[in-house]
Amino acid sequence: MRTExxxxxxxxxxxxxxxxxxxxxxGRTKEVVVVDPAWEVDRILEEARKEEVKITGxxxxxxxxxxxxxxxxxxxxxxxTKIYVHKAEAxxxxxxxxxxxxxxxxxxxxxxxxEIQLIxxxxxxxxxxxxxxxxxxxxxxxxxxxxxxxxxxxxxxxKQMYESLTQRLMRLPEGTVIYPGxxxxxxxxxxxxxxxxxxxxxxxxxxxxxxxFMGHPIx
Numbered sequence: 537m538r539t540e541x542x543x544x545x546x547x548x549x550x551x552x553x554x555x556x557x558x559x560x561x562x563g564r565t566k567e568v569v570v571v572d573p574a575w576e577v578d579r580i581l582e583e584a585r586k587e588e589v590k591i592t593g594x595x596x597x598x599x600x601x602x603x604x605x606x607x608x609x610x611x612x613x614x615x616x617t618k619i620y621v622h623k624a625e626a627x628x629x630x631x632x633x634x635x636x637x638x639x640x641x642x643x644x645x646x647x648x649x650x651e652i653q654l655i656x657x658x659x660x661x662x663x664x665x666x667x668x669x670x671x672x673x674x675x676x677x678x679x680x681x682x683x684x685x686x687x688x689x690x691x692x693x694x695k696q697m698y699e700s701l702t703q704r705l706m707r708l709p710e711g712t713v714i715y716p717g718x719x720x721x722x723x724x725x726x727x728x729x730x731x732x733x734x735x736x737x738x739x740x741x742x743x744x745x746x747x748x749f750m751g752h753p754i755x
Contacts, residue, residue, distance in 0.1 A: 543650060543670060544568055544589055547715060547724060551575030553602045554719040558674055559584060559591070560667070562648025569593040569620075569647050570610070571667060571674050572717065577606040581613055592647065595654075596621040597676025597717055598661040599628040600689075611635055620645060622656060622663030641665060657704055659697025660685030666705065672713045673728075679705055679714060681721035684737040687750060694750040698743050706738060 544566070546559040557580055561568030568589045570580055584591050594617055596604060607629060610617060621629055623638040630636065641656025653668040657678040664685070667674040677685035678700055687694040710729035732738050740746040 543672075544587070545669070545672060546583065546587065548580065548583055549719050550579065551602065555602055556715065556717055556719060556724070558715065559587070559589060560647070560652065560669055560672075560674070561589060561592075562650040565648030566590055567592045567648035569595050569645070569652065571595045572597055572603040572676070573606040573610040574603050575606060577609040577613065580606070580610075591617065593618040593620060593645070595645070595652070595665075595667055595674075596625075596629075597666070597674070597678075598622075598664040599625040600661065600677070603676070603717065604629065620654070622654075622665050624658070625661060625663030639665075655704055657700035659687055659693055659700045660689075661691045662693075662696075664700070668708070668712075671709065671711055672715060673705070673708065674715045674717075675705070676717040679731070679735075680716045680718065681714065681723060681726045681731070682735050683720065684735075687752075694747055694752045695743065697750075698740070698746045701738060706732065 542563050544561050544563045548557045550557050555574055558571035559568045566589045570591055573594050618637050619635050620637045620639050626638040639654055641654055643654045644651040655666045657664050657666050660677045664678050687697050712728040714726050
C-alpha cells in the first residue's frame with residue numbers, strides 16, 4: 537500500500553480467481569475510487585473504513601463477471617457511487633441504474649485533488665481500459681506481469697491487443713509501475729521497463745509476428 541501525501545493506493549486480492557481490486561485516490565482529501573468491485577464487497581468496504589478513506593466512485597477495467605460481480609452490492613451500500621465503464625460495455629451493467637457513466641477513453645476522472653486518466657485498450661474485450669495515476673498504471677486484463685490478456689474469448693481481438701500494447705501502453709514512461717487485474721505472477725507489480733525486457737508479448741516487432749504467436753496469422 538502507498539500512502540504518500542498526494543496519493544492513496546491499495547491493492548487487495550479477492551475471490552477464487554485471484555482478482556486484484558484497487559482503492560485509489562487522494563492522500564490529502566481521503567477520497568478514493570474502487571477499481572473492479574467484485575467478490576468481496578463487504579471486505580472492500582471494510583478496508584476503506586479501516587484506512588479512513590471515502591469511496592466516491594468505481595472504475596471498471598472491463599465487464600467480465602469476475603471483475604464486476606460486486607457492482608450491485610456496491611451500489612446498494614453506497615447509492616451515490618458513480619460507476620465509470622467504457623461505452624462499448626456499458627450495456628453489460630445494470631441498465632436501470634442512473635449511476636452508470638459511459639466513457640470513451642482519454643477522460644480524466646477527478647478524485648479529490650487527484651486525476652486518473654482513462655486509457656482505452658481493447659483486445660481482451662472491446663471496452664477494456666487501463667487507469668493511469670501519476671506513475672502507476674492499473675492494467676486490468678490487458679497487461680499482466682509476464683503476459684497479456686486472452687483474446688480468444690467473445691469480443692477478444694488479437695490485432696487490437698497488439699495495438700493497445702504497442703501504440704498505447706508501451707509509449708508510457710518506462711518507470712511506470714504496472715498493477716494487473718489478477719495475481720497470476722510471483723510478484724504483484726512490475727515496471728514497464730521490466731515488462732519490455734521480460735514479457736514475451738511485448739517483444740514482437742510486427743503485427744503478423746504477434747498474431748502468429750497468438751494463433752491468428754494474417755492470411
